[in-house]
Amino acid sequence: MSTRKISDSNSSANCSSTRRNFLKSSTAAAATAPFWFSTAQDPAKAFEGPSNRHVLGCIGTGSRWEGDDGPRAMKYADCVAVCDVDAAHADKGRAIVEKVMSKKGRSAKPDVYGDYRRILDRKDIDVVTIVTPDHWHTKIAIEAMQAGKDLYCEKPLTLTIDEGKQIIKVLDQTKRVFQVGTQQRSEMHLNFLKAVAMVRDGRIGKLKRAICDIGGAPTSQTLDRVPAPQGFNWDMWLGQAPKVDYMEKKVGKDLETRGHYEFRWWYEYSGGKLTDWGAHHVDIAQWAITGDEMAHTGPHTIEPVHYVHPVPFKNGYPTVNDRYNTATEFTVRCEFADGVEIVIKNHVPEGNGIVFEGTNGRFHVGRGRESLFGEPVDELKSKPLPQTLLTELYKGKKPGDHMRNFFECVKTREQPVSDVYSHHRAITTCHLANIAMRLGRTIKWDPQAEQIVGDAEAQQWQSREQRKGYEIRV
Numbered sequence: 001m002s003t004r005k006i007s008d009s010n011s012s013a014n015c016s017s018t019r020r021n022f023l024k025s026s027t028a029a030a031a032t033a034p035f036w037f038s039t040a041q042d043p044a045k046a047f048e049g050p051s052n053r054h055v056l057g058c059i060g061t062g063s064r065w066e067g068d069d070g071p072r073a074m075k076y077a078d079c080v081a082v083c084d085v086d087a088a089h090a091d092k093g094r095a096i097v098e099k100v101m102s103k104k105g106r107s108a109k110p111d112v113y114g115d116y117r118r119i120l121d122r123k124d125i126d127v128v129t130i131v132t133p134d135h136w137h138t139k140i141a142i143e144a145m146q147a148g149k150d151l152y153c154e155k156p157l158t159l160t161i162d163e164g165k166q167i168i169k170v171l172d173q174t175k176r177v178f179q180v181g182t183q184q185r186s187e188m189h190l191n192f193l194k195a196v197a198m199v200r201d202g203r204i205g206k207l208k209r210a211i212c213d214i215g216g217a218p219t220s221q222t223l224d225r226v227p228a229p230q231g232f233n234w235d236m237w238l239g240q241a242p243k244v245d246y247m248e249k250k251v252g253k254d255l256e257t258r259g260h261y262e263f264r265w266w267y268e269y270s271g272g273k274l275t276d277w278g279a280h281h282v283d284i285a286q287w288a289i290t291g292d293e294m295a296h297t298g299p300h301t302i303e304p305v306h307y308v309h310p311v312p313f314k315n316g317y318p319t320v321n322d323r324y325n326t327a328t329e330f331t332v333r334c335e336f337a338d339g340v341e342i343v344i345k346n347h348v349p350e351g352n353g354i355v356f357e358g359t360n361g362r363f364h365v366g367r368g369r370e371s372l373f374g375e376p377v378d379e380l381k382s383k384p385l386p387q388t389l390l391t392e393l394y395k396g397k398k399p400g401d402h403m404r405n406f407f408e409c410v411k412t413r414e415q416p417v418s419d420v421y422s423h424h425r426a427i428t429t430c431h432l433a434n435i436a437m438r439l440g441r442t443i444k445w446d447p448q449a450e451q452i453v454g455d456a457e458a459q460q461w462q463s464r465e466q467r468k469g470y471e472i473r474v
């Protein structure tokens with residue numbers, strides 16, 4: 001039943017206009033720069049030699065870090081420290097660092113910490129990866145920026161809408177380089193980059209709708225209250241979330257838990273599929289719809305057309321606390337200016353990805369080599385996309401490796417392709433969809449003021465109470 005281990009492997013007006021100019025001027029600069037980053041054949045070569053290597057600290061060394069972010073970051077930086085609140089994961093992280101670095105002919109003896117602040121305290125570390133569960137991203141990211149680090153932080157960047165505003169405030173203050181881990185903007189055969197370019201170039205006429213299939217969330221058995229595994233600092237893992245007992249249940253070969261990996265299916269730590277995969281597909285859909293203005297706008301109406309929660313809810317909260325609780329099925333309609341809409345669904349016939357529909361046609365984009373299809377895609381053979389459009393979208397750099405894009409930007413001091421400002425807007429749409437489903441009613445959103453309007457109760461859901469000792473301060 002469970003979908004296991006499928007890796008989706010208010011700021012002031014003044015500030016806002018400065019940011020708009022910055023984003024525009026970097027796009028303009030990109031348009032005149034050569035399309036492909038000037039590095040010779042192997043771009044990783046630009047990061048060879050001690051003076052070119054960055055010094056990396058890794059916070060959170062669970063499944064995504066191990067399978068992707070950690071080894072990739074070590075192509076461009078030397079890892080000197082790992083940190084995880086589960087000692088077993090931290091130790092596994094250490095072993096991986098030693099192995100990966102030794103394959104590169106560098107000996108590494110990374111320091112191992114259980115508290116991320118020890119990494120932020122170190123002056124020798126200039127870059128950090130943050131690959132923790134979602135409810136920890138904002139606090140660690142803000143403190144990392146305040147400590148002067150550049151950062152690659154996994155998606156979904158935030159747990160609430162207000163957290164996004166807090167991150168932006170600190171980013172504007174500190175001007176760190178910050179990549180969000182939405183690799184669809186860089187990778188997957190460039191399918192998504194091409195899809196955005198096709199929409200922006202009018203290949204389906206006027207865009208009417210983007211239908212996102214992000215899959216549904218799994219259900220679980222009733223979990224057992226058991227002691228957390230030895231060496232696992234459960235209190236710290238919980239962070240800002242309410243204090244509860246650790247729970248798990250072995251089901252066949254799978255372990256259903258309230259902790260590692262499965263945190264995604266608990267609203268206390270995440271937003272279910274809406275934020276787990278919405279972070280990817282809603283991001284691309286919104287990029288195609290709003291283009292350069294993405295960082296300043298969003299939907300105005302969010303309607304929960306259909307949704308199923310796996311446990312009973314009252315006043316927006318699950319009434320039982322020992323089973324996964326995020327939505328398993330859903331159709332949420334998000335309306336933007338001019339009647340363009342994003343429909344977020346757990347399933348569409350074409351499969352995982354996005355169907356773009358316009359006045360002159362429709363096409364599908366997904367992750368696989370064959371997943372960009374439809375008549376407008378066939379037409380690319382005789383009428384290719386203008387290179388300048390792809391160049392502009394990717395801000396003048398060479399797409400293909402999201403981590404490389406981050407490290408290139410660390411050198412050039414530009415914001416990477418998955419910039420915080422646009423991601424905040426995409427993930428806001430996903431948070432609004434969850435609020436609408438949890439409260440069971442249509443939400444009206446003012447994208448300029450970044451406020452839910454006409455619904456005082458729903459407005460409270462833009463932030464959450466944070467547990468004492470784990471508050472996020474800016």
Ligand SMILES: NC(=O)c1ccc[n+]([C@@H]2O[C@H](COP(=O)([O-])OP(=O)(O)OC[C@H]3O[C@@H](n4cnc5c(N)ncnc54)[C@H](O)[C@@H]3O)[C@@H](O)[C@H]2O)c1
Binds near residue numbers: 262
């Ligand atoms: N971009 C993608 O396609 C993609 C794919 C998978 C996961 N992710 C994201 O990566 C993040 C991690 O997911 P995962 O599947 O690796 O989860 P996971 O549970 O396997 O790993 C998270 C790790 O963070 C550790 N951790 C928790 N709180 C911490 C803290 N305060 N300090 C240090 N370590 C802490 C946990 O102990 C665990 O080892 C999530 O936000 C997820 O959405 C992104």
